[in-house]
Amino acid sequence: MAGGGESVWAIDAHELVKSYRGRRRGDPPIRAVRGVSLSVPAGTIFGLLGPNGAGKSTTVRMLATLSRPDSGSATVAGHDLLRSPWNVRRAIGIVSQKSGADLDASGRENLLLQGRLYGLGGAPLARRADELLARFDLVGAADRLARTYSGGMLRRLDVAIGLVQRPAVLFLDEPTTGLDPHARAVMWDEIEALTADGLTILLTTHYLEEADRLATQVAIIDSGQVVVEGTPDALKSELRGDAVDVDLDAEPTAAQAEDLRARLTALPGVVEVVFDGWAVRTRVDEGAAKLPAIFAAVDGAGLSVVAATVARPSLDDVYLRHAGHRLGRREEVA
Ligand SMILES: Nc1ncnc2c1ncn2[C@@H]1O[C@H](COP(=O)(O)OP(=O)(O)OP(=O)(O)O)[C@@H](O)[C@H]1O
Numbered sequence: 094m095a096g097g098g099e100s101v102w103a104i105d106a107h108e109l110v111k112s113y114r115g116r117r118r119g120d121p122p123i124r125a126v127r128g129v130s131l132s133v134p135a136g137t138i139f140g141l142l143g144p145n146g147a148g149k150s151t152t153v154r155m156l157a158t159l160s161r162p163d164s165g166s167a168t169v170a171g172h173d174l175l176r177s178p179w180n181v182r183r184a185i186g187i188v189s190q191k192s193g194a195d196l197d198a199s200g201r202e203n204l205l206l207q208g209r210l211y212g213l214g215g216a217p218l219a220r221r222a223d224e225l226l227a228r229f230d231l232v233g234a235a236d237r238l239a240r241t242y243s244g245g246m247l248r249r250l251d252v253a254i255g256l257v258q259r260p261a262v263l264f265l266d267e268p269t270t271g272l273d274p275h276a277r278a279v280m281w282d283e284i285e286a287l288t289a290d291g292l293t294i295l296l297t298t299h300y301l302e303e304a305d306r307l308a309t310q311v312a313i314i315d316s317g318q319v320v321v322e323g324t325p326d327a328l329k330s331e332l333r334g335d336a337v338d339v340d341l342d343a344e345p346t347a348a349q350a351e352d353l354r355a356r357l358t359a360l361p362g363v364v365e366v367v368f369d370g371w372a373v374r375t376r377v378d379e380g381a382a383k384l385p386a387i388f389a390a391v392d393g394a395g396l397s398v399v400a401a402t403v404a405r406p407s408l409d410d411v412y413l414r415h416a417g418h419r420l421g422r423r424e425e426v427a
Contacts, residue, residue: 101134101135103261105133106167107167126151127317129148129165133295135261135291141153141298142304142311142313142412143314148316148318151317153264153295155167156169158185186260188266190266190270192247194254196239199239200226200235200239208257208258211258222257229250231253244276252265265294265295269303281303294307296308305407315415332410334378336410339373339375341391342398345394352395362377363383375387
């Protein structure tokens with residue numbers, strides 16, 4: 094018997110495939126997910142990243158039993174997705190991007206309603222609701238209609254609703270889209286704290302910094318396939334060197350650019366030089382230590398430095414390298 098909890102993997106998916114019918118008759122099928130495999134250790138946060146249409150939602154919908162894979166297999170919380178979908182359903186919580194809260198009910202009522210859907214009731218459910226209201230800092234607003242909540246409060250209520258039945262695995266779809274920076278930081282702390290109780294979270298996000306901050310492991314998905322997977326640090330350390338950007342006092346002429354490129358590439362540790370208008374962007378091993386030599390090269394080419402920055406490669410750079418383009422971000426809706 095497949096019991097929840099004993100498996101090392103909270104989610105173990107192999108070669109999931111899903112196509113949709115084309116929009117019109119005769120259109121080829123849309124291959125939304127083309128062989129996605131994921132292994133998520135219990136008690137960790139796994140970040141699924143990718144642009145619009147990459148196949149993230151389809152992957153999550155399959156793992157959450159909301160859509161049947163064309164082929165492939167998976168276990169979620171130790172239960173086989175295809176053979177025991179009801180067991181999977183009982184072991185998971187889903188927080189979609191669109192709020193699932195009833196705006197005409199209070200926060201507390203929303204939690205009680207969700208609990209009843211899962212067959213809970215009486216004093217244990219009332220206690221669970223109180224516990225979640227306290228955990229998500231909603232005690233003061235517990236008996237107010239959800240429609241009076243701020244965006245951050247509503248998102249916290251959404252997560253609380255997803256947790257009423259104590260799931261082993263929580264699917265969190267873009268939990269901070271549309272939140273202001275303060276509300277986002279609060280939400281990040283809340284999400285991080287959830288894993289302390291052993292909860293496993295599959296987080297889909299457009300924010301690379303969100304995945305970097307929260308996820309133990311990330312997978313970048315593009316055109317229905319995982320293009321790269323690893324810990325944020327391992328992925329970033331694959332990119333050699335620091336990003337050293339130097340703003341110049343003028344756009345270099347072709348001769349100056351050529352001269353500067355030669356001077357820079359002659360320096361030990363410089364692995365890339367790109368001219369970009371009035372700036373020169375370089376990737377340099379131990380970038381901070383090389384700044385004086387870089388400044389001297391700029392001087393030598395007859396140019397002056399206006400400003401310079403040294404940064405470690407970000408998950409953004411990793412994404413660019415593997416997906417071949419920057420991750421498009423959605424407009425923020427406050
Ligand atoms: N029900 C559907 N019928 C037809 N095509 C669909 C359906 N759902 C998704 N698709 C298509 O499948 C592909 C993958 O979509 P999916 O929603 O999984 O991507 P996503 O990475 O979640 O994108 P987003 O970030 O926009 O939610 C897209 O080309 C999309 O248009």
